[in-house]
Amino acid sequence: FRLNNNDLLTLKNLGSGNSGSVSKILHIPTQKTMAKKVIPIDSEAKIQTQIIRELRILHECRSPYIIEFYGAFINNNNTIVICMEYCNCGSLDKIVQLCPDGQFPLAILKKLAFSILSGLTYLYTTHKIIHRDIKPSNVLMTHKGEFKLCDFGVSRELNNSLAMADTFVGTSTYMSPERIQGLTYGVKSDVWSMGLMLIELASGKPVWSEDDGNPNTKSAGPEGILDLLQRIVNETPPSLTGKINPITKLNYDDNLCSFINSCLIKDDNARKSPWDLLGDPQGFLQGVSEGLYDKDVKVWAKGIRKLSKDK
Numbered sequence: 001f002r003l004n005n006n007d008l009l010t011l012k013n014l015g016s017g018n019s020g021s022v023s024k025i026l027h028i029p030t031q032k033t034m035a036k037k038v039i040p041i042d043s044e045a046k047i048q049t050q051i052i053r054e055l056r057i058l059h060e061c062r063s064p065y066i067i068e069f070y071g072a073f074i075n076n077n078n079t080i081v082i083c084m085e086y087c088n089c090g091s092l093d094k095i096v097q098l099c100p101d102g103q104f105p106l107a108i109l110k111k112l113a114f115s116i117l118s119g120l121t122y123l124y125t126t127h128k129i130i131h132r133d134i135k136p137s138n139v140l141m142t143h144k145g146e147f148k149l150c151d152f153g154v155s156r157e158l159n160n161s162l163a164m165a166d167t168f169v170g171t172s173t174y175m176s177p178e179r180i181q182g183l184t185y186g187v188k189s190d191v192w193s194m195g196l197m198l199i200e201l202a203s204g205k206p207v208w209s210e211d212d213g214n215p216n217t218k219s220a221g222p223e224g225i226l227d228l229l230q231r232i233v234n235e236t237p238p239s240l241t242g243k244i245n246p247i248t249k250l251n252y253d254d255n256l257c258s259f260i261n262s263c264l265i266k267d268d269n270a271r272k273s274p275w276d277l278l279g280d281p282q283g284f285l286q287g288v289s290e291g292l293y294d295k296d297v298k299v300w301a302k303g304i305r306k307l308s309k310d311k
Ligand code: ATP
Pocket: 014, 015, 016, 017, 018, 019, 020, 021, 022, 035, 067, 084, 085, 086, 087, 088, 090, 091, 093, 094, 137, 138, 140, 150, 151
């Protein structure tokens, strides 16, 4: 079916980021609930049409680990509207705020890492797509405990248009050292971003933030960010070793630590690819593909769904 604005009823606002804002909507003709992302764009009509054309590849992305795409159109000559599958537990940046101590349980981290790597492997092997923006707000969860990727950079023209509007759009602390340096980067760059994200979700603290002894990190704006990016390139990579909780004195799981640390090898030649990490039968992900943790994750997702509804 063809989507157009008259058929869409806005139900609620879900949040906004650098590129645009997202709302929960009802597609009236099909009575389907969707998520709608609106991206303001002031490039010329030819470019806008090109963006819509490039986004069409999303119709072919079919995987349980990727958000389903319903369509995109230009509205009033100045916004690109993208309609996609709505995920009722929201993104991980919101979910982590509902967790005790801000920490994801181990079983959840296993299923999550497995799902991200499966999504990345699918995108790359089937469509030659690199995600380019792995971070907690771009991984969504359903009430069934499924994790899905969204917001991957398929449209070169869209990326260009966004980059022109603001140089720092797309610049984030989840970016790999090779990418920050402007070197050629590939799918292993997404593995780095996932590693950082997993440290954050396991420990309950963002990796590059306060308490790191550097006052510049806290200052918003270009200087703070540039300084931080320089540190990502120059310092030893973040790693997971400490205690999981100062009260329970529990250590982080050994397999979790070595898994995360292998994602955060600064030299991308030495870093593993998504399919290498999935292919290790003895490691951190053992049992995930056989469904060993599915029940735990389902129960957990139900709890999260309830917490987010109560809020
Ligand atoms: P950035 O612009 O840097 O990607 P972001 O990911 O936080 O930042 P958006 O992509 O605009 O910003 O998303 C805004 C919020 O909308 C997200 O934080 C997420 O919680 C929510 N969201 C996005 N897509 C969906 C979806 N398909 N289903 C449910 N919630 C969604």
